[in-house]
Amino acid sequence: MNRPIARRSFIGGVAATGAGLGALSPLARASEPLAAAGAGPALAPDTSTYPPVRSGLRGQYPGSFESAHAVRDGDLGADIAAHDTGEHYDLVVVGGGISGLSSAWFYRKALGRDMRILVLDNHDDFGGHAKRNEFHHEGRTILAFGGTMSIESPFPYSYTAKALLAELGIEPRTWEHYRREDTYKGLSGGVFFDKESFGRDAVAPGYGALAWADFFARAPIRADIRAELTRLYTAKTDYLPHLDPIAKAEALKRISLQDFLLGPAAMKREALPFFAGMGFRNNKRVDTCPAYEVAHLPIFDGMEIAGQIRMHCDEFHFPDGNASIARLLVNRLVPGALPGVHDQESIVTARVDYTRLDLPGAPTRLRLGSTAVHVAHIGTVTAATEKAVRVVYMRDGKAASVTAANVVLACFNNIIPYLVPELPDAQKAALGEASKVPMQYTNVLVRNWEPWRKLGVRSLMVPNGYHTRVGLDYPMAIGGYASATRPDQPAIVTMIRNPNQPGLPRKEQHRAGRHDMLATPFETSELEVRRQLQRMLGSAGFDAAQDILAITVNRWPHGYAYTYDTLADPDVPEAERPHIVGRRPFGRIAIANADAGAAAYTNVAIDQAERAIGEVLVSRGLT
Known part of the structure; x- marks a missing residue:
């Protein structure tokens, strides 16, 4: 770890060519064809013109959020002098994530392909949290997801969401056709036990695959803690025998997993580190996650509990996660942006x-690097004019303005009160109620995955680690693209970090994690990646200085949409929930995002887009 990091120098989140880049493909024009993994040599697109290949600090990178923070802090607002572009649109969408792109799609479907639509996004790439990472090495293109990873949900997809996927050429039920699970045959999930918490560093394979007694026998932990964990996972005890299944469910909704383990389950506190680093639904931690939400764990096998949460929809994973959904939407909205694309296979290797x-004159335009800073009605809120709303945005340090008949705010809820100061106070308060879940998806291109094979694992849970989940990427082949099939081939290791730390109330954990993430430079993240992979894989021959080829850190301080829980949030009627109050239409302005559905899933973002466009049509008397 004391060896210098000479591979690359990172400036503003964009990798600059340097002495250590010899292993990566030469840079070329963005018009060069994209090679599938395993195909012949291909030149990587230029980092200055092709956002997916940019490494270093990505996600909400430096330069993408400063204008929004200036709005929040009162440094930018209604009095800003903005250049009037003279542009007028039928619809302006603020936010180019899946909800914003879906809003443009639904609007155009309702009113026709010639509608004038402008989508503004503050990043250098579209997709929001659905972010594509590309790596180019020795003639191969290797893809990874930098955020939203799959089509899945704990509740069924709506007709609207299913229909949109079908229109884009996505068939989730075909996922099995593309999976290549034999790639990791013989490998299992595992746990990395760290010396600070468990006495020594060691990888224990077989989590969920071996009998629990056999798995914990492999763990480098004290005999009494081993016995305690083995009891919890194998005893099949009813810890609430005096309650019926419905009453058990209600009781588990009102107690955290930590309090359940230390209370009814009578677990020794010394065993708590095994659970402390786990992230549960909406990345709650052991002290903020209601026990009911994890009632599927083996710990609860001896208890009959009513109405347990299950995954309902078909799952589908693209090599770049749900970035392919965003790319398919852009393909439909902006003809020629992705030539030759028509379905879930052709999108994978396509280049934007x-x-x-x-382009001037195009019906739908997507303007990147443009942060909205002020949205206001022209005249009164009830004015029925064509130029009903003025939108001011910052681009390249300069303010510009456009007008629109309607605006959809498909950005984060917590910035909306600052963008639209004329909103009613109650609505502003509701929009600021939730606290987004900070998340970090770090993708590491490694020279090979031989150390994982030697250890017998494909993924690791890392209680108390900087990254708490680490694993090899999904093995798959689709549309001419194929992930690594042999241990001697370069591969992606995905490392997931949730900076929330147990000990604070849930929303405070989010805020503390967000501040920590924004204050952490790339150099710190790189060092933590090197240190953690070395500790986990070093015994199997991994050398961080030699085997790491590239790192992309996708940080999302404002990450997942906040979901309510039965511990910290009041039980109020649905109509009084903050997300319902916050998403109310305001004149010609509507709101569409996952926050407005209080759930961090792609189908929710799509459903909220359709709702918002319905409100837009009503505001103009077009229904």
Whole structure:
């Protein structure tokens, strides 16, 4: 760890060529064809013109959020002098994530392909949290997801969401056709036990695959803690025998997993570190997650509990996660942006022509690097004029304005009160109620995955680690793209960090994690990646200085949409929930995002887009 990091120098989150880049493919024009993994040599697109290949600090990177923070802090607002572009649109969408792109799609479907639509996004790439990472090495293109990873949900997809996927050419039930699970045959999940918490560093394979007694026998932990964990996972005890299944469910909704383990389950506190680093639904931690939400764990096998949460929809995973959904939407909205694309296979290796996203005269335009800073009605809120709303945005340090008949705010709820100061106070308060869940998806290109094979694992849970989940990427082949099939091939290791730390109330954990993430430079994240992979894989021959080829840190301080829980949130009627009050239409302005559905899933983002466009049509008397 004391060896210098000479591979690359990172400036503003964009990798600059340097002495250590010899292993990576030469840079070329963005018009060069994209090679599938395993195909012949291909040149990587230029980092200056092709956002997916940019490494270093990505996600909400430096330069993408400062204008929004200035709005929040009162440094930018209604009095800003903005250049009037003279542009007028039928619809302006603030936010180019899946909800914003879906809003443009639904609007155009309702009123026709010639509708004038402008989508503004503060990042250099579209998709919001659905972010594509590309790596190019020795003639191969290797893809990874930098945020939203899969089509899945704990509740069934709506007709609207299913229909949109079908229109885009996505068939979730075909996922099994593309999976290549034999790639990791013989490998299992595992746990990395760290010396600070468990006495020594060691990987224990077989989590969920071996009998629990055999698994914990492999763990480098004290005999009494081993016995305690083995009891919890194998005893099949009813810890609430005096309650019926419905009453058990209600009781588990009102107690955290930590309090359940230390209370009814009578677990020794010394065993708590095994659970402390786990992230549960909406990345709650052991002290903020209601026990009911994890009643599927083996610990509860001896208890009959009513109405347990299950996954209901078909799952589908693209190599770049749900970025392919965003790319398919852009393909439909902006003709020529992704030539030759028509379905879930052709999208995977397609390259976006970013020069076509914002062409003058095009019906739908996508303007990147543009942060909305003020949205206001022109005249009164009830004015029924064509130029009903003025939108001011910052681009390249300069303010510009456009007008629109309607605006959909598909950005984060907590910035909306600052963008639209004329909103009613009650609605502003509701929009600021939730606290987004900070998340970090770090993708590491490694020279090979031989150490994982030697250890017998494909993924690791890392209680108390900097990254708490680490694993090899999904093995799959789709549309001419194939992930690594042999241990001697380069591969992606995905490392997931949730900076929330047990000990604070849930929303305070989110805020503390967000502040920590924003204050952490890339150099710190890189060092933590090197240190953690070395500790986990070093015994199997991994050398961080030699085997790490590239790192992309996708940080999302404002990450997952906040979901309510039965511990910290009041039990109020649905109509009084903050997300319902906050998403009310305001004149010609509507709100669409996952926050407005209080659930961090792609189908929710789509459903909220359809709702918002319905409100837009009503505001203009077009229904």
